[in-house]
Amino acid sequence: MIPHDKLFTPGPVEVSEKTLAAFARPMIGHRGEDFKNLYGAIHPRLQELFGTRQPVFLSTSSAWGVMEAAIRNLVRQRVLCCMCGAFSDNWLEVARRCGKEAEPLQVEWGQAIDHKAIDAQLASGKFDTVTLIHNETSTGVMNPLPEICCTLAKYPEVALIVDSVSSFSAVPIPMDAYQIDVLLTGSQKALALPPGFALFSVSEKAFSRAAQASDRGYYLDFLEFKKQQEGGMTPTTPSIGHIYALQSKLDDIFAEGLTNRYERHARTNALVHEWVRARGFEFFAAEGRRALTLTCVKNSRGIDVARLVRDLREKHHLVIDGGYGKLKGLTFRLSNMGDETEQTVAYLLRCLDDCLG
Amino acid sequence: MIPHDKLFTPGPVEVSEKTLAAFARPMIGHRGEDFKNLYGAIHPRLQELFGTRQPVFLSTSSAWGVMEAAIRNLVRQRVLCCMCGAFSDNWLEVARRCGKEAEPLQVEWGQAIDHKAIDAQLASGKFDTVTLIHNETSTGVMNPLPEICCTLAKYPEVALIVDSVSSFSAVPIPMDAYQIDVLLTGSQKALALPPGFALFSVSEKAFSRAAQASDRGYYLDFLEFKKQQEGGMTPTTPSIGHIYALQSKLDDIFAEGLTNRYERHARTNALVHEWVRARGFEFFAAEGRRALTLTCVKNSRGIDVARLVRDLREKHHLVIDGGYGKLKGLTFRLSNMGDETEQTVAYLLRCLDDCLG
Numbered sequence: 001m002i003p004h005d006k007l008f009t010p011g012p013v014e015v016s017e018k019t020l021a022a023f024a025r026p027m028i029g030h031r032g033e034d035f036k037n038l039y040g041a042i043h044p045r046l047q048e049l050f051g052t053r054q055p056v057f058l059s060t061s062s063a064w065g066v067m068e069a070a071i072r073n074l075v076r077q078r079v080l081c082c083m084c085g086a087f088s089d090n091w092l093e094v095a096r097r098c099g100k101e102a103e104p105l106q107v108e109w110g111q112a113i114d115h116k117a118i119d120a121q122l123a124s125g126k127f128d129t130v131t132l133i134h135n136e137t138s139t140g141v142m143n144p145l146p147e148i149c150c151t152l153a154k155y156p157e158v159a160l161i162v163d164s165v166s167s168f169s170a171v172p173i174p175m176d177a178y179q180i181d182v183l184l185t186g187s188q189k190a191l192a193l194p195p196g197f198a199l200f201s202v203s204e205k206a207f208s209r210a211a212q213a214s215d216r217g218y219y220l221d222f223l224e225f226k227k228q229q230e231g232g233m234t235p236t237t238p239s240i241g242h243i244y245a246l247q248s249k250l251d252d253i254f255a256e257g258l259t260n261r262y263e264r265h266a267r268t269n270a271l272v273h274e275w276v277r278a279r280g281f282e283f284f285a286a287e288g289r290r291a292l293t294l295t296c297v298k299n300s301r302g303i304d305v306a307r308l309v310r311d312l313r314e315k316h317h318l319v320i321d322g323g324y325g326k327l328k329g330l331t332f333r334l335s336n337m338g339d340e341t342e343q344t345v346a347y348l349l350r351c352l353d354d355c356l357g
Numbered sequence: 358m359i360p361h362d363k364l365f366t367p368g369p370v371e372v373s374e375k376t377l378a379a380f381a382r383p384m385i386g387h388r389g390e391d392f393k394n395l396y397g398a399i400h401p402r403l404q405e406l407f408g409t410r411q412p413v414f415l416s417t418s419s420a421w422g423v424m425e426a427a428i429r430n431l432v433r434q435r436v437l438c439c440m441c442g443a444f445s446d447n448w449l450e451v452a453r454r455c456g457k458e459a460e461p462l463q464v465e466w467g468q469a470i471d472h473k474a475i476d477a478q479l480a481s482g483k484f485d486t487v488t489l490i491h492n493e494t495s496t497g498v499m500n501p502l503p504e505i506c507c508t509l510a511k512y513p514e515v516a517l518i519v520d521s522v523s524s525f526s527a528v529p530i531p532m533d534a535y536q537i538d539v540l541l542t543g544s545q546k547a548l549a550l551p552p553g554f555a556l557f558s559v560s561e562k563a564f565s566r567a568a569q570a571s572d573r574g575y576y577l578d579f580l581e582f583k584k585q586q587e588g589g590m591t592p593t594t595p596s597i598g599h600i601y602a603l604q605s606k607l608d609d610i611f612a613e614g615l616t617n618r619y620e621r622h623a624r625t626n627a628l629v630h631e632w633v634r635a636r637g638f639e640f641f642a643a644e645g646r647r648a649l650t651l652t653c654v655k656n657s658r659g660i661d662v663a664r665l666v667r668d669l670r671e672k673h674h675l676v677i678d679g680g681y682g683k684l685k686g687l688t689f690r691l692s693n694m695g696d697e698t699e700q701t702v703a704y705l706l707r708c709l710d711d712c713l714g
Contacts, residue, residue: 004383012384012597023598024381026361027369027551029676060553061418062594065576072574094575188594194384196417196553196596215572217429218451219422237419237545239553240369241380241598319386 005313008348009321010137010166010294010335011189015245022248023194023241030240036232038243045250049258050183050201051174057225058246059198060239063165063186066198068094069220070131070161070182073202073210075100079129080121082113084143085136086325087163095131099215103127109139109327110296112289115147122155129159135167137189138324140285140296140333142167149178159206165189168199169253170265170293170337181206187242190293192338193249197242202226252339265292268336268345275349279356284331294335296327305329308355316351362670365705366678367494367523367651367692368546372602379605380551380598387597393589395600402607406615407540407558408531414582415603416555417596420522420543423555425451426577427488427518427539430559430567432457436486437478439470441500442493443682444520452488456572460484466496466684467653469646472504479512486516492524494546495681497642497653497690499524506535516563522546525556526610527622527650527694538563544599547650549695550606554599559583609696622649625693625702632706636713641688651692653684662686665712673708 007014015023028034039058046056059066071079071094078101081092095102105121107113113132121127130152135142145162152160159181164173168185175183181203188195202210202222210222218224224235253261272295276283284296299305306329309322321333336345364371372380385391396415403413416423428436428451435458438449452459462478464470470489478484487509492499502519509517516538521530525542532540538560545552559567559579567579575581581592610618629652633640641653656662663686666679678690691709693702 005385007384007386009386012386012594015384020381020383024377026377027364027372027545028362029364029366029369029678030552061422061576062596064593065418065422068574068576097573097575097578099572186594188384194596194598195387195594196599215456216454217425218454219418219425221454236421237369237543237552239419239551239596239599241551242553242596321386 003317005317005319007319008335009319010333010337012195013189013192013335013338015192015194016339018252019193019245019248023245025241025244027240030234030238038247039232042243042247042250045254046199049169049253051172052176052183052201054176054201054203055226055229056199056201057229058234058238058243059200059220060234060236060242061198061220062196063163063184063198064094065220066184066200067091067163068098069216069222070184071095071098071100072220073213073216073222074129074159074161074182074206076128076209076212077101078103078127079131080105080118080127082118082130082132082143083107084111084113084139084141085109086138088131088133088136091131091133110141110284111286112141113143113148115144115151118148119151119154122158127158129161131161133163134173135164135291135293137166137294138327140283140291140294141289142291144289145173145178149180153179159209166291166293166337169261171262172258175201179203187246190337191246191249193242193245197239197246264341265336267342268340269293269295271342271345271349272334272336275352284327293337294333296331296333299330299332303356305332308332308352311355312351315355318348318351360674362674362676364676365692366676367690367694369552370546370549370692370695372549372551373696375609376550376602376605380602382598382601384597387591387595395604396589399600399604399607402611403556406526406610408529409533409540409558411533411558411560412583412586413556413558414586415591415595415600416557416577417591417593418555418577419553420520420541420555421451422577423541423557424448424520425455426573426579427541428452428455428457429577430570430573430579431486431516431518431539431563433485433566433569434458435460435484436488437462437475437484439475439487439489439500440464441468441470441496441498442466443495445488445490445493448488448490467498467641468643469498470500470505472501472508475505476508476511479515484515486518488518490520491530492521492648492650494523494651495653495684497640497648497651498646499648501646502530502535506537510536516566523648523650523694526618528619529615532558536560544603547694548603548606550599550602554596554603621698622693624699625697626650626652628699628702628706629691629693632709641684650694651690653688653690656687656689660713662689665689665709668712669708672712675705675708
């Protein structure tokens, strides 16, 4: 038996045995009462997590499927893409591949998006939609969502699409209060579910936009999701295993309590931050703009990151990330997403110390 | 403990405990060597199953995602949709929602697509693409793929998209020999994997088409799949659980042997057919055009189908389908897909007898 290498990567993150057991429950049909009961049972708790009274949809795709769908369903002509790292930067290209005019609002990697810069862009009247990634997972930046949403509120004709893949359920994101038009998340990061599934909710404004969009297709048509959800179903065959796993995870989340969950992430993140400072490393993300669910450590000591990653895996069966894309070797990333506790994070940090010698 | 209701529905079908155990293996990152090794290990066997030397792609979506993608990547202007039941009929609407001109080649439900009718349509020169569902799962019809593919061979400027969700791996479909341009299948029918995943392969002609398509997007862009597959990866976060389950299932399939697998399906299907005749029912699908993996039984005896379905579940914990869409109550469907044997199918038939009294 090969020992399992536990994931402290910022996605996919470690999935608990309890969640995996739910994931592997025997199948049920997706057009019958059993499925309607399953979806119906989890829906109110999903609405609470999303902070919305709108329907919450289950997408059998990874988050990029919904990100592309949000472009197709919402963008009329021109979208402003807030870009601060590998994931948010990619959205520009995706929007263009969907035939939309897209312009970048680019900041240096490690910096956060400035709401005043968004304001200046939107004042031009050129844009009908804005894309934003709340936590840019490649750089460890958390963008200031309240300030950005308040800025958007000045432009009621502009729709806001927010990806919360590595922040959802770990920090509060009240979708309705923030007037977010599409809030989406994937399964394999903050929710600590197996990869390959996404959740999203859509405002009334977004539904109106979709109704006027001629190229929204079928598989990720927001109006098709709305129609089917009203009958307790999904437009196409859903991944039942992921929905069982989600149900199990919602049990965990609400048993712990949302506030306790938020505080646990803040505490485990603080442990990582203390370690970074104590060991003489720096942070890649700007002060005051650091994510609460993962830490992008700047390799200011010039260590051999690839060797650290390898040693940690070989000696301790723990997996961390050695930097995303062009940040490879210049950073490494430690996740405190999902089920991690002060105990498990402290253990990771001790093992890192052991490997750093 | 609630007893499990075993699925004899024509999708999703029963998933074995062995497959579910593989499905729930601990997660690995999808950007590292572990993932490349996993994809690399299964790829040659996937090519053998597809009968192709082209790359085989893993899509984190249900089959409809790939069906829509095939439209976006291939159709230049006008597509002919071969329609003979609920699933194939829907493809017309999907094509139109993707902004394509689409025309129906409709036959009565229960009938198969006639290759001569395709020939007559293509002779008009109006169409650049044809969509076909090999097994129309709603009616139990298997369309004559060899005849249709030979007809298409006369029109090298026309691309052929084939859905094989309920026939793949149960009957031979040599993609390259048949000159199919996109061959796709879902996870939850003939392959007996959990729902929420799809596989497909793409001809060189289809890649050329995709290269000229301006609206193929990102999530299901065939050229993005091609580029990533060359590096042993997928364009976006894949459902690792489904790929582990697929690996386990490929072990099963090649341990049994492809010919043995085809013959097992033929024998279990024959058992169902004998039962239908012996019990005085009829077939919904036309003679000579019946699927080998499921049977759509015409309710020629006027029984209470809903009651039969309910009794079978309550008394024997077996689930069958009581007719799809407008065929509800007029038909019922029995699946012999996946891991079913003569023994398990005979048991289903005895239980049906018990409920029919």
